[in-house]
Amino acid sequence: MPKIITDLPGPRSREILEMAEQYEPRSMGDQMPVVWDHAEGCVVTDVDGNEYLDWCSGVNVTNVGHCHPYYVEQVKAQCEKLFNCYDFVTQPRAELARKLVEITPDHLDKAFLVTTGSDATEAAIRMARRVSPGYEVIGFDGAFHGRTLGAAGAGGMGGTKRGYGPLPPGFLQAPFPYVYRAPICKGKSEEECAQACLEYLDWVVEQESEGRLCAVITESYQGGAGGIIPPKSWMVGLERWCRERGLIFILDEVQSSFGRTGKMFFMEHWDLKPDLVCLGKGLGSGIPCSAVVGTSEIMDALPPGSMGSTNGGNPISSTAALTAIEIMEREGLAENAARMGELFEARFLQMQETTPQLGDVRVMGLMGGLEFVEDPGTREPAPELTRQVIWEAFQRGLMCIAPIGLYSNVIRVAPPLVITEEQANEGLDIFEEAVAAAVKASA
Ligand SMILES: Cc1ncc(COP(=O)(O)O)c(C=O)c1O
Numbered sequence: 001m002p003k004i005i006t007d008l009p010g011p012r013s014r015e016i017l018e019m020a021e022q023y024e025p026r027s028m029g030d031q032m033p034v035v036w037d038h039a040e041g042c043v044v045t046d047v048d049g050n051e052y053l054d055w056c057s058g059v060n061v062t063n064v065g066h067c068h069p070y071y072v073e074q075v076k077a078q079c080e081k082l083f084n085c086y087d088f089v090t091q092p093r094a095e096l097a098r099k100l101v102e103i104t105p106d107h108l109d110k111a112f113l114v115t116t117g118s119d120a121t122e123a124a125i126r127m128a129r130r131v132s133p134g135y136e137v138i139g140f141d142g143a144f145h146g147r148t149l150g151a152a153g154a155g156g157m158g159g160t161k162r163g164y165g166p167l168p169p170g171f172l173q174a175p176f177p178y179v180y181r182a183p184i185c186k187g188k189s190e191e192e193c194a195q196a197c198l199e200y201l202d203w204v205v206e207q208e209s210e211g212r213l214c215a216v217i218t219e220s221y222q223g224g225a226g227g228i229i230p231p232k233s234w235m236v237g238l239e240r241w242c243r244e245r246g247l248i249f250i251l252d253e254v255q256s257s258f259g260r261t262g263k264m265f266f267m268e269h270w271d272l273k274p275d276l277v278c279l280g281k282g283l284g285s286g287i288p289c290s291a292v293v294g295t296s297e298i299m300d301a302l303p304p305g306s307m308g309s310t311n312g313g314n315p316i317s318s319t320a321a322l323t324a325i326e327i328m329e330r331e332g333l334a335e336n337a338a339r340m341g342e343l344f345e346a347r348f349l350q351m352q353e354t355t356p357q358l359g360d361v362r363v364m365g366l367m368g369g370l371e372f373v374e375d376p377g378t379r380e381p382a383p384e385l386t387r388q389v390i391w392e393a394f395q396r397g398l399m400c401i402a403p404i405g406l407y408s409n410v411i412r413v414a415p416p417l418v419i420t421e422e423q424a425n426e427g428l429d430i431f432e433e434a435v436a437a438a439v440k441a442s443a
Pocket of ligand 1: 121145254
C-alpha cells in the first residue's frame with residue numbers, strides 16, 4: 001500500500017532531478033518529478049523512502065512484478081557464469097528459442113532474439129523484404145513500432161515521424177479503426193468502422209502502391225496511440241486480406257504479449273496466425289530482450305550471419321526471459337490479468353457515469369487506456385486535465401506514466417500482472433479521488 005512521507009518531490013529526488021536536468025537531454029522523458037530507487041512486486045519506492053502503487057510496470061515491461069525473487073536468483077546465477085559470447089550458441093538462448101516456438105501458434109517454428117522492441121520490428125521488416133519479391137510495407141495511422149528510422153517509417157504517429165526529414169521509402173499508411181476518434185469512423189458503429197478501414201486498404205494500394213507489395217505490419221492494440229483496441233472483425237479481416245494477396249502479415253506484440261491482455265499473447269484472443277510476431281518488453285520482464293518468432297520459410301531464407309547483433313540473445317537476457325515465462329506460467333499471471341482487468345474495467349465504467357470528462361474507457365486484461373476530453377459531445381482532447389489527474393494520483397501514492405495518446409490525453413493503466421485484488425482496489429480508490437480532484441481544479 002502507498003506510503004507518502006515527504007512533500008513530493010522529496011528532497012533527494014529533487015537533487016537528482018536537477019543533476020539529470022543539467023546532464024541529460026530534455027528529450028529523455030516527461031515523467032512525474034520523482035526518482036525511483038527500488039521496487040518489489042507492485043510497489044515502487046523512491047529515493048526519499050516514499051512508496052507508490054505501480055500502474056506503469058516500467059512501461060509494460062515488468063509483467064512478473066518488480067524484482068521477483070526467483071527471477072533475481074536465476075539472473076544472478078547466470079551473471080556468475082557468462083554475460084556475452086556474441087552469436088555463439090548458448091543453452092539459455094537455444095532453450096528460449098524452443099520455448100517461444102512452443103508457446104506461440106504451431107505454424108511459427110523459429111525464434112530470432114534481439115534486444116529492443118525496435119530491433120524486433122526492424123528485423124521483421126528486413127526479413128519480410130528479403131524473402132519477398134516486393135518491398136512495400138503497409139502500416140497504420142497511429143501505430144508505434146519504435147523510434148529507429150525503419151520502425152518509425154512503418155509507424156503512424158506524427159510525433160515520432162515529424163521533423164526528421166524523409167524516412168525510408170517503401171511504406172504506405174492506411175487508417176486504423178480508432179472507433180472513438182478517427183475521422184473515417186465518425187458516426188459509425190464499431191463494425192461499420194472496421195469495414196470502412198478494410199475497404200480503404202484497397203484504395204491505398206490503388207492510389208499509392210507501385211505494385212511491389214510485400215507485407216502489412218500492425219500492432220495488436222495500439223499502445224502509444226492510447227491503448228486502442230481494434231474491432232475483432234478488422235483484425236481478422238486484415239489477416240484475410242493479407243492472405244488473399246500473398247502478403248506477409250507481421251503482428252507487433254511487443255507490448256501486448258506475455259499476459260498483458262489476459263492471455264499469454266494477444267493473437268490467442270482471436271486465433272490470429274501472423275507470419276511474423278514481434279515480441280519485447282514483458283518478454284524479458286526487466287532485462288532487455290526482444291524477439292521475432294516466425295515461419296522457417298521466411299526466417300531461414302536469410303543466409304547465415306546476416307541478422308546477428310551484439311547483445312541479441314545474450315545469456316543474461318535469455319535466462320531472464322526463460323525465467324519470466326516460467327513464472328508467468330507457474331503463477332497463472334495471464335489469468336490474473338484477465339481477472340483483475342474485469343475489476344478495473346467495471347470501476348472505470350462506473351467512474352465514467354459520473355465523470356463526463358472520462359470520454360472513452362478501453363480495457364483488455366491489465367492494459368487500460370483512459371481517454372480524457374473537455375466535453376463528451378465534442379470529444380475535444382483534454383491534455384491538461386489528463387496531466388493533472390496523473391499529478392493528483394502521484395501526490396496520493398499512485399504512479400502512472402506521462403500521458404499517452406495522439407493528443408496526450410490518455411492515461412495508461414498497466415500494473416505488474418502480480419497485482420492483488422487488494423492492491424487493485426486501493427489503486428482504483430486513489431485514482432477515483434485523483435480524477436475528482438483534477439476535475440475540481442480544472443473547473
Ligand atoms: C508496440 C511497440 N512496438 C515497438 C516498440 C519499441 O520498443 P523499444 O522501445 O523497446 O524499442 C514499442 C515500445 O513502446 C511498442 O509499444
